[in-house]
Amino acid sequence: MKVGVIGAGSIGLLFASYISKIFEVTIYTRTEDQAYQINENGILLRKKAIIKQSSVKALPISSWKGIEDFTIVTVKQYQLSTVLEQIKHLSKRPKNLLFLQNGMGHLKLLEEIKGINLFVGTVEHGALKENAYTVSHNGEGATNVAIFRGDFSCLQNFATKVPADFPIHVQEDYYLMLRNKLIVNAVINPLTSIFQVKNGELIQNKYFFRVLTSLFGEISFILNLDHPEEHLRQVMGICKKTAENRSSMLKDIEANRLTEVDAILGFILEEADKQEKQAPLLEIVYYCIKGKEPAKGGEL
Numbered sequence: 001m002k003v004g005v006i007g008a009g010s011i012g013l014l015f016a017s018y019i020s021k022i023f024e025v026t027i028y029t030r031t032e033d034q035a036y037q038i039n040e041n042g043i044l045l046r047k048k049a050i051i052k053q054s055s056v057k058a059l060p061i062s063s064w065k066g067i068e069d070f071t072i073v074t075v076k077q078y079q080l081s082t083v084l085e086q087i088k089h090l091s092k093r094p095k096n097l098l099f100l101q102n103g104m105g106h107l108k109l110l111e112e113i114k115g116i117n118l119f120v121g122t123v124e125h126g127a128l129k130e131n132a133y134t135v136s137h138n139g140e141g142a143t144n145v146a147i148f149r150g151d152f153s154c155l156q157n158f159a160t161k162v163p164a165d166f167p168i169h170v171q172e173d174y175y176l177m178l179r180n181k182l183i184v185n186a187v188i189n190p191l192t193s194i195f196q197v198k199n200g201e202l203i204q205n206k207y208f209f210r211v212l213t214s215l216f217g218e219i220s221f222i223l224n225l226d227h228p229e230e231h232l233r234q235v236m237g238i239c240k241k242t243a244e245n246r247s248s249m250l251k252d253i254e255a256n257r258l259t260e261v262d263a264i265l266g267f268i269l270e271e272a273d274k275q276e277k278q279a280p281l282l283e284i285v286y287y288c289i290k291g292k293e294p295a296k297g298g299e300l
């Protein structure tokens with residue numbers, strides 16, 4: 001099976017590196033220079049003290065023709081519209097697309113894609129892009145995937161063939177799968193970014209933990225969670241398991257990049273609006289992050 005990976009950030013490099021043991025992989029990069037560097041060096045995967053090299057073909061995204069059997073889209077949610085625009089102009093439509101964005105803001109963009117099998121997924125791995133062709137795998141987890149629309153045989157086939165040390169679990173209900181991860185990201189990512197701390201500190205520092213529980217309470221009310229205590233336990237468990245990690249949003253802020261706050265908190269604020277519910281804390285947290293984003297961050 002030929003597999004395309006769109007985006008060569010930490011998750012794109014991680015996926016390409018692992019699945020290239022089984023599939024013929026082409027990774028599509030934003031710049032020609034990154035494609036050149038990957039073609040020259042392969043992808044280096046660092047796990048603790050061990051470094052493994054995999055040889056993967058790399059091309060700039062402008063050369064993507066959608067010819068692979070299965071394509072994994074790993075770009076951030078705010079870069080998705082560019083990829084979706086490109087799909088409209090491909091002479092051959094891709095057959096199967098798996099989207100791995102945080103949050104749920106991308107679902108309404110996916111509604112617009114017709115005639116392609118669409119899948120969504122959540123990634124629990126901790127990964128850090130060290131340079132254009134090196135990624136360190138510093139938190140082992142799994143990937144959950146589910147069908148969004150179309151025929152799911154290709155997804156099933158893909159998930160059963162991936163290497164055992166890089167598991168992909170097929171879930172029944174895409175909405176519940178994304179919502180569970182959304183809750184985790186909505187609490188951990190913005191708070192670690194505002195307090196500028198690693199994930200573990202949100203439960204180790206009793207004052208930060210009070211903010212965490214208040215924010216969680218508001219989210220639970222807006223999303224009408226049936227068993228909020230289970231979700232809170234999950235959030236705390238992930239803080240513990242990834243205690244030494246810096247969240248992806250904190251890394252974005254530190255690198256002066258845009259964040260996924262619109263896909264995460266923006267989505268929940270829209271839900272609050274639809275249900276005419278107040279969300280004062282969520283709004284404050286949302287604007288704190290927007291204010292830290294580059295460029296247009298300060299404009300109203």
Ligand code: PAF
Nearest residue numbers: 185188242245246247248
């Ligand atoms: O976005 C992230 O950083 C991760 O999804 C998580 C689970 C919050 C761990 O850092």
